[in-house]
Amino acid sequence: MKMTFVSLTAGFLLFAACQKSNNSSGNSQLEVRLTDGPANYQAVYIDVEKVEVNVSSDTGTTSGWQTLPLLHPGVYNLLDFRNGIDTVLASVSLPAGTLSQMRLVLGSNNSVVIDGQSYPLKTPSAQQSGLKFNIHSTLTPGIVYRLWIDFDASHSIVATGNGKYILKPVIRTYSEALGGSIKGYALPAAAKPEVWAIQGTDSLLALPDTATGYFFFGGVPSGSWNLFFHAQDSAYRDTTIAVNVSDGVVTNADTVTLRP
Known part of the structure; x- marks a missing residue:
């Protein structure tokens, strides 16, 4: 945290619910x-x-x-x-x-x-x-x-x-x-992936870009989070990875490819 003291004489994170957030x-x-x-x-x-x-x-x-x-x-x-x-x-x-x-x-x-x-x-x-x-x-x-x-x-x-x-x-x-953020790519588009960030009872939802697979979560509190990649197409398998989030840092989850 940065503080500045000046004397002047002149001169969301939405929790306990899911949230879609894409920012590229x-x-x-x-x-x-x-x-x-x-x-x-x-x-x-x-x-x-x-x-x-x-x-x-x-x-x-x-x-x-x-x-x-x-x-x-x-x-x-x-x-x-x-x-x-x-x-x-x-x-x-x-x-x-x-x-x-x-x-x-x-x-x-x-x-x-x-x-x-x-x-x-x-x-x-x-x-x-x-x-x-x-x-x-x-x-x-x-x-x-x-x-x-x-x-x-x-x-x-x-x-x-x-x-x-x-x-x-x-x-x-x-x-x-306000916390950090998480970015990455979820592929393939044919799997119609959803990405959930989960920490205890708190969860967030991002829907990857249909063309590139890019997803983003902003304003995420620091700590360990599980990213659950859910394939809406049943021909593909779900997967989960763990990431650590730090305040003021963008955590790169890289590319996650869902397998048939």
Whole structure:
């Protein structure tokens, strides 16, 4: 896990069920989440307008600032996301490469509630260019990443007197790879193979590409998994192999050929 502390004054895995997942594009999945630490306010509202990332892809086809589509743009109460609670701001597929920076752009509808009274929060730099912080993470093809924007609300609000307050965010960012992934090929197409990844009572399903036999599982927790190759055509025999999955690593199961 990588952590970065920044003071800014300017500037799925679906478990207990089966899942089909095929990914041969060489992309990574990035999920951006918002969370907060404790603060002695009744509410701290921030107006999330935009999230941007600065990415340089391995292929050179994509570089510079990109705007991520927000799931729910608008006003969030930071105090709703304390004690390990967070919310997803954006989830997007990005070309593998280097994620160097992120920028959070706020709108004008920011406020703090103290003793039942609401006060507007001025955020001039955030409204103009956004709150920018360094990430410097490598996005590996086929790996799912989660990035947290962690506000420290208790240190982010400055009283200027006369009932006026300014938002000068103190933000911690940290990221982690959500498990690893598994890729490989299941042949022949005539066997109509299904591929199941099984660990205890948890199972995932991938349907190989009919032309190439390629299959992929993303966001797989680390540990030992059994890959069960089931032939839907009864003329072929099922088979099982074992693989080990590590966080942030793509495990290559190579090519498995089902025999008549």
